[in-house]
C-alpha cells in the first residue's frame with residue numbers, strides 16, 4: 001500500500017471506465033472515469049435514478065462491478081470483499097442496528113475487527129464526544145430523534161477510522177434547518193479527519209457547499225467534474241448549466257451575428273452585444289456566427305437598469321414584468337421572451353421551461369427595484385457572463401476541443 | 415389545525431355502544447365454543463369411567479385422580495420423553511437446515527427463487543397417507559423403523575417447508591441496509607446471522623419453532639404406523655386407551671390432558687415474544 005510521508009495510507013479512489021448493468025439489463029452507470037484524491041471531499045450529484053447510489057455501492061463492494069475497475073489506494077478492489085476494503089458507509093436510512101444501544105452500534109464494527117476493549121472504549125467515546133452523543137450511549141436507536149440517529153450513523157463510520165467514507169444522501173431524512181446544521185458539521189468533520197469521502201446527494205446546494213469537487217451525473221453518465229466555482233462559471237453542457245444554480249439558468253435559442261464592432265446575440269426581439277473578453281475566452285464561438293446557438297443567462301447576471309445607469313443600450317433589454325417575487329434580500333422578476341426555449345434533448349425532463357407566450361426568464365435584481373407586475377422594465381445584462389451551447393449536442397461552446405476535454409477533467413490539486 | 419373542533423368539548427369517558435356489547439358477547443360465545451372440547455376433556459379426566467361414559471353427560475361428579483395414576487402407571491413418562499425428543503430434535507434439525515435456505519432465498523434471490531419456493535411447498539401437498547406404505551417399507555428395510563432418529567428425520571422433513579417459508583418472509587422484511595451496514599462493518603455470514611438477523615427476527619423465529627414443535631408433538635398418523643415400543647409418542651399413547659376391550663374415556667382424557675398441557679404451557683410462555691414488535695426504529 002502506498003503511504004504518504006507521514007505514514008498514513010494514501011486513499012485515492014479511481015474509477016477506470018466503470019460500468020454497471022443490473023441483472024434485469026438496466027444500465028445504471030456507463031463508462032465512468034474519475035479520480036478522487038487522497039483527503040478529497042467528492043460529491044456525486046444528479047437527478048433521481050442517475051446512478052449515484054450505484055456508483056457508491058460499487059466502491060463499497062455492495063454491488064458487483066460489471067465493467068472496468070475501481071481502485072482504492074493502488075489496489076484494484078473489484079474482487080475484494082467489503083470488509084477488506086477499509087471503507088465505512090453512511091446509509092440514507094441510517095441502517096442502525098435497532099436491537100443494540102448506541103454504544104453497541106458504534107462498537108460493533110470494532111469488535112468484529114478484534115480490537116482490544118480499551119481501544120474500542122477509547123474510540124467510541126472519542127466519536128461520541130465529537131458528535132455530542134455521550135448522553136445517549138445507553139439508548140436504543142428508537143429512542144433517538146432523527147438528527148441523533150443521523151449522528152450515530154456518522155459515528156459508526158468515524159470509529160472505524162477507515163481510509164474512505166461513503167455517504168449516500170445522509171441528510172435527506174432531516175428537516176431543512178437540521179440539514180443545514182449537519183451539512184456544516186459533516187463538512188467540518190471531514191476537514192478535521194482528512195479522510196477521502198464520496199458524498200452522494202441530489203441536492204445541488206449541498207453539493208456546491210460541501211464538495212471540494214462535484215461530479216454531476218445524468219442517466220449513468222458523468223457530465224462534468226469540477227470544483228463548485230468552475231462548475232458554476234463554466235458548465236460543460238446545458239444539463240449541468242440548468243442543474244447547478246437556483247433559480248436555474250435561463251436558456252433560449254438564439255442567433256449569432258456580426259455587428260459593427262462586436263458579436264451580437266439575437267433572441268426573440270432582443271439583441272445583446274457579446275463582450276469581447278468572452279469571445280476571446282470562447283474562440284469556438286466564431287464558428288457559430290450567423291448560426292444558431294443556445295444562449296444561457298444566469299438570473300443574477302441581470303440587473304434593473306435603474307441601478308446601473310451607465311450601462312450602454314447594447315447590453316440592455318426592455319421587457320414587461322410578469323411575476324415579481326420579493327425574497328427580502330433580492331427580488332426575482334419573471335418576464336417572457338418571445339422565442340422558443342431550449343433544453344438539450346436528454347435534459348429536457350429535468351429542466352422546467354416553456355409556456356405558449358415563449359420562454360419565461362427569471363432575473364434576480366436589487367431588492368429596491370421599482371419593477372411592478374405588468375409594467376415595463378429595462379434590464380441590464382452582464383454580457384461577460386453569457387453562456388453558449390451547441391444547439392445540437394448541448395455542449396458548451398468554448399475553444400475547439402474545450403467542450404470535449406472539460407467533460408472528463410482530471411483531478412486538480414485540492 | 416387552527417379551527418377549534420367542537421368534539422374537544424365532549425367528556426373523555428368512552429361511551430359504550432350497544433353494538434360493542436353484543437360484539438363482545440359474540441366473541442365470548444365463539445371463544446367458549448372453541449374452548450369447550452378442551453374443557454370437557456379436562457373435566458372428563460377427573461371422572462370415574464362410569465361417569466365419563468354416562469348418557470346424558472354429567473356435569474357434577476366426584477373428582478378422582480385415579481385416571482392420572484393409571485396414566486402414569488401406563489408408562490406416560492417414556493412416551494413423554496419420546497415426544498419431547500422427537501419434537502425438539504426435529505424442530506432443531508428443521509431450523510438448522512431451513513434457516514440458511516431461508517436466508518439465501520431472502521437475501522440472494524434469483525429468477526428461479528419463486529420456482530424453488532413453490533417446489534418446497536409442493537412437498538406439503540402430498541397427503542401423508544399417500545406416502546405411508548412406501549415409508550413403512552423403506553424404514554423397515556434401512557432399520558429406521560421405530561427409532562427416534564427415523565422419526566426426527568421424518569418430522570424435520572415435514573417441518574422444513576414451514577420453516578423455509580415463514581423465515582424467508584421474516585428475513586425479507588428486514589431492512590436490507592441493516593445487513594449491508596453489518597457487511598461493511600466486517601461481519602460474515604455467521605455473525606450476520608447470530609448478531610443481526612436472528613435477534614431481529616426472534617419473534618418470528620419463536621412463532622415458527624412453536625408451530626413446528628406443535629406439529630411434531632401432535633402428529634399421529636406417521637407415529638402410529640412407524641413406531642412401536644421404542645419411539646412411540648403421546649398421541650400413540652393416548653390412542654392406546656382405545657382397546658379391543660372397550661373405550662377408556664376417562665383415562666384417555668387424562669392422557670390427553672397430560673399430553674397437551676406442555677404445549678399449552680409453551681405457547682403461553684412464548685406469547686410475550688410472539689407478539690413483540692418485529693422492528694423497532696431501525697430506519698428513518
Ligand SMILES: Nc1ncnc2c1ncn2[C@@H]1O[C@H](COP(=O)(O)OP(=O)(O)OP(=O)(O)O)[C@@H](O)[C@H]1O
Nearest residue numbers: 022024026028047048049050051052053054055202
Ligand atoms: N437492483 C437493481 N436492479 C435493477 N435496476 C436497478 C437496481 N438498483 C437500481 N437500479 C436502476 O439503476 C438506476 C440508477 O439507480 P441508483 O439507485 O443508482 O440511482 P440514484 O442516482 O441513486 O437515484 P436516487 O437519487 O433516486 O437515489 C435507476 O434507473 C434504477 O432504477
Ligand SMILES: [Mg+2]
Nearest residue numbers: 052053054168
Ligand atoms: Mg440513491
